Amino acid sequence: MDRALKTINKETIRAYAKELWSRVPGNILSEDMGIDPRYSGIRMYDAPLVGFGSANDPLFQTYKAPDVIGPWHMSPNEWLPEAQTVISFFFPTSEEIRKSNRQEEQIASTLWAYARIEGQNYILAYTEAMAAWFREWGYEACVPSADPRWQQLTAGKGIEGYSEIQEDSFGSRWSERHAAYVCAMGTFGLSKGFITEKGMAGRFGSVLVSAALEPDPRPFTGIYDNCIHCLACVRRCPAKAIDPIHGKNHMICGAHITASRAVHAPRYGCGLCQTGVPCESQNPIRLKKA
Numbered sequence: 001m002d003r004a005l006k007t008i009n010k011e012t013i014r015a016y017a018k019e020l021w022s023r024v025p026g027n028i029l030s031e032d033m034g035i036d037p038r039y040s041g042i043r044m045y046d047a048p049l050v051g052f053g054s055a056n057d058p059l060f061q062t063y064k065a066p067d068v069i070g071p072w073h074m075s076p077n078e079w080l081p082e083a084q085t086v087i088s089f090f091f092p093t094s095e096e097i098r099k100s101n102r103q104e105e106q107i108a109s110t111l112w113a114y115a116r117i118e119g120q121n122y123i124l125a126y127t128e129a130m131a132a133w134f135r136e137w138g139y140e141a142c143v144p145s146a147d148p149r150w151q152q153l154t155a156g157k158g159i160e161g162y163s164e165i166q167e168d169s170f171g172s173r174w175s176e177r178h179a180a181y182v183c184a185m186g187t188f189g190l191s192k193g194f195i196t197e198k199g200m201a202g203r204f205g206s207v208l209v210s211a212a213l214e215p216d217p218r219p220f221t222g223i224y225d226n227c228i229h230c231l232a233c234v235r236r237c238p239a240k241a242i243d244p245i246h247g248k249n250h251m252i253c254g255a256h257i258t259a260s261r262a263v264h265a266p267r268y269g270c271g272l273c274q275t276g277v278p279c280e281s282q283n284p285i286r287l288k289k290a
């Protein structure tokens, strides 16, 4: 009997996700990454939260609207025609790395920059290992952010052929945060970060699979439901990139992140609006209700 017809379900996937987190190399900083040896041994990301969504969720068509992401955003079935399910993974940034960034006021901490670059390498390796596991079970799987078709759009450059692209257009052919919304992982915040049950400080990955799994129910209806509009991120932003009404200006934020290369090259980063704020490591709506 085909192995895929046997015993893969959301619980086995969640259990494997945790096992893989400790098994895939690259989550612990080590000298062979070319880092400052003082930081060797520090773990970048905690075990991931896992969410499931339908590859056919109508929101993926909504995301193609010019005022949402744009027509260049590819739906799950464009990445993988057999896709049935989107699985989103949120890796919360470890306390040690969040604490280091909390203490900064202008430029990201060195540890935060490591988590952005070396940490992203780890998450890519993790999601590719997860996709390989699904293939072993006999399913099709795709990791959009590791796919050669993945392209990033920054300040109007990076994806050609769409009349909607303007100088202030930012995005990519696959948005991890928008996929996370479909997968009931949380909602956006004023700073345009994404607030999960483990807060905003962290990074996402996702895998599209041909296995049909029940989507997680979304307990919210608005795209900002988890944001308490406390404006702490507005005050934390050294570039004044976050407007209390309209949220983050990508051009101003992008310029500040680029400027951080002067300190962190070849790395970069910021994330000051994700640390030292009520939504750093928890869902602030729960605090408010408590």
Ligand code: SF4
Binding pocket: 189, 190, 191, 192, 226, 227, 228, 229, 230, 231, 232, 233, 234, 277, 278, 279, 284
């Ligand atoms: S710091 Fe406050 S206003 Fe900003 S995203 Fe978090 S909860 Fe929303």
Ligand code: SF4
Binding pocket: 191, 236, 237, 238, 239, 240, 241, 242, 248, 252, 253, 254, 256, 257, 270, 271, 272, 273, 274
């Ligand atoms: S909005 Fe951009 S520049 Fe401002 S704190 Fe957040 S990441 Fe940094």
